[in-house]
Amino acid sequence: MFDFLEGYDVLGAFWMTVKLTALSALGSLVLGTLLAAMRVSPVPLMRGFGTAYVNIVRNIPLTVIIVFASLGLADIFGVTMGAPDDFKVQGFRLAVLGLAGYHAAFVCEALRSGINTVPPGQAEAARAIGLSFSQVLRLIVLPQAFRSVIGPLANVLIALTKNTTVAAAIGVAEAAYLMKEMIENEAQTIAIGAVFAFGFVVLTLPTGLLLGWLSKRLAVKR
Amino acid sequence: MTSVLYDTPGPRAKRRNVIFSVVFFVLLALFLWWIWKTMDDKGQLKWDLWEPFTTSQAWTTYLLPGLANTLKAAAISMVIALPLGAFFGIARLSDHRWVRGAASTVVEFFRSIPVLLLMLFANEFYVRSTDIGSEERPLYAVVTGLVLYNASVLAEIVRAGILSLPKGQSEAAMAVGLRKGQTMTNILLPQAVTAMLPAIVSQLVVIVKDTALGGVMLGFTELLNSRSTLAANYANVIPSFIVVAVIFIIVNFILTSFASWLEGRLRRSKKGTGVVLGEDAVEINPAAVGGGFGTGGEGGGPSGFTFTDKPPR
Numbered sequence: 198m199f200d201f202l203e204g205y206d207v208l209g210a211f212w213m214t215v216k217l218t219a220l221s222a223l224g225s226l227v228l229g230t231l232l233a234a235m236r237v238s239p240v241p242l243m244r245g246f247g248t249a250y251v252n253i254v255r256n257i258p259l260t261v262i263i264v265f266a267s268l269g270l271a272d273i274f275g276v277t278m279g280a281p282d283d284f285k286v287q288g289f290r291l292a293v294l295g296l297a298g299y300h301a302a303f304v305c306e307a308l309r310s311g312i313n314t315v316p317p318g319q320a321e322a323a324r325a326i327g328l329s330f331s332q333v334l335r336l337i338v339l340p341q342a343f344r345s346v347i348g349p350l351a352n353v354l355i356a357l358t359k360n361t362t363v364a365a366a367i368g369v370a371e372a373a374y375l376m377k378e379m380i381e382n383e384a385q386t387i388a389i390g391a392v393f394a395f396g397f398v399v400l401t402l403p404t405g406l407l408l409g410w411l412s413k414r415l416a417v418k419r
Numbered sequence: 420m421t422s423v424l425y426d427t428p429g430p431r432a433k434r435r436n437v438i439f440s441v442v443f444f445v446l447l448a449l450f451l452w453w454i455w456k457t458m459d460d461k462g463q464l465k466w467d468l469w470e471p472f473t474t475s476q477a478w479t480t481y482l483l484p485g486l487a488n489t490l491k492a493a494a495i496s497m498v499i500a501l502p503l504g505a506f507f508g509i510a511r512l513s514d515h516r517w518v519r520g521a522a523s524t525v526v527e528f529f530r531s532i533p534v535l536l537l538m539l540f541a542n543e544f545y546v547r548s549t550d551i552g553s554e555e556r557p558l559y560a561v562v563t564g565l566v567l568y569n570a571s572v573l574a575e576i577v578r579a580g581i582l583s584l585p586k587g588q589s590e591a592a593m594a595v596g597l598r599k600g601q602t603m604t605n606i607l608l609p610q611a612v613t614a615m616l617p618a619i620v621s622q623l624v625v626i627v628k629d630t631a632l633g634g635v636m637l638g639f640t641e642l643l644n645s646r647s648t649l650a651a652n653y654a655n656v657i658p659s660f661i662v663v664a665v666i667f668i669i670v671n672f673i674l675t676s677f678a679s680w681l682e683g684r685l686r687r688s689k690k691g692t693g694v695v696l697g698e699d700a701v702e703i704n705p706a707a708v709g710g711g712f713g714t715g716g717e718g719g720g721p722s723g724f725t726f727t728d729k730p731p732r
Binding site: 237238239240241242243246252253255256257258259260261264265268269272273274275312320324330333334338355359360362363365366372373376377380381386387390393394397398401402 | 424425426428432436439440443444447454457458461463528531532533534535536539540543544547624627628629630631632634635636643656657660663664667668671672675
């Protein structure tokens with residue numbers, strides 16, 4: 198029944214999806230944390246930059262960002278991501294760059310809402326014993342904020358997993374790319390659709406359940 | 420100072436902030452200068468490439484028809500997805516286990532699949548099983564994908580809205596002798612939808628953004644697709660991207676502003692109109708109830724799997 202799968206590297210395509218997700222998640226977490234720190238910092242210029250970044254990036258479709266990474270950044274700006282000759286590697290890295298840059302805005306917003314969950318009294322107490330802004334943020338606020346935003350971050354991660362399909366727009370051979378190729382060549386449209394749908398359910402459902410459980414367990418009880 | 424994280428800066432902190440500002444400004448300026456210089460080197464700053472946007476031809480031939488298609492697809496999707504979402508949201512709250520189970524399965528299934536896969540599948544399905552012409556097909560496929568996905572997200576929004584109503588609402592309805600269906604249509608749904616309106620409007624932003632997928636993958640002539648035709652004609656890759664991004668930002672900014680205006684209005688008139696939600700319930704946003712699952716990728720709010728939780732404050 199599933200003999201149409203022969204000749205196609207479905208697992209390889211999903212592995213590409215997983216790699217895209219993992220690297221972009223890491224990138225967006227780092228960038229998003231930086232942006233969140235900027236948005237709550239005492240330096241007005243940094244605050245302004247953080248706010249502008251989030252509001253601009255959030256309103257541009259991810260597809261536009263990814264296609265721009267390929268046509269604009271690589272072709273015009275010469276950003277080759279360390280792989281000027283290998284277009285496959287270059288496409289992959291550009292996709293990671295685009296995905297990380299886009300989702301960093303959402304990570305930043307999630308973290309910022311987490312920072313708001315920390316009672317002001319704690320930050321006041323921390324300041325009263327003489328901790329500096331970066332110490333308050335590092336030792337008191339961010340650890341608690343991270344624990345309370347596992348849920349929202351799980352949402353971002355799941356959205357990111359599904360958004361990796363947009364990388365197909367610049368020819369990264371992940372799941373959506375392979376599915377497009379397969380349903381054009383093979384007759385079993387519905388079976389192919391079911392296989393790929395199942396793949397994404399397998400990827401996103403455990404993530405959501407695991408992180409949902411984790412967020413309940415780790416939430417700071419107040 | 421509004422932030423709890425730092426005191427009103429004293430002389431030392433003020434000095435440090437100035438240093439940080441200067442360093443950050445220099446880094447930012449260097450970065451912007453690099454962008455400017457590269458664009459200049461590649462000839463992307465030449466007036467010839469920007470001039471088309473001052474003429475009406477570029478707008479009437481490429482950008483405006485593209486924008487019109489984007490908005491058309493988004494509007495059609497919203498109009499179909501809203502009643503469908505309300506239906507599934509209510510079905511998930513049914514007293515009958517099999518109705519609840521079936522609706523939950525459908526909603527969870529379409530929510531966990533990328534919208535792009537739905538569009539690709541719908542496109543191929545229309546090729547094989549219907550006689551929709553190849554001119555119209557991309558629009559149909561895009562709308563189908565968007566409807567399936569966003570109806571399931573809206574179902575969660577509606578469900579969260581109904582669940583957030585005080586229990587006394589349905590108890591009172593029961594006491595005056597309304598049937599279950601009457602309670603839902605006359606009492607619960609109107610209140611839930613009013614309270615959820617901002618979330619529903621915000622979902623429009625996600626839909627508008629997702630139409631761009633159809634442009635790249637299905638050949639739907641929306642704004643991003645029109646951009647590539649335009650850039651092929653005038654050889655202005657960077658300017659065309661900038662203009663298209665700005666159009667998207669403006670459209671979505673209008674929608675977000677409308678949503679927050681609506682929210683503020685509903686919050687203020689809480690006593691006057693039918694909105695009876697408590698403080699917590701009004702804060703539920705699309706992200707909090709799973710809007711974050713889309714290509715929109717909104718974060719924030721509790722895990723997508725525990726919709727009745729209060730969003731973090």
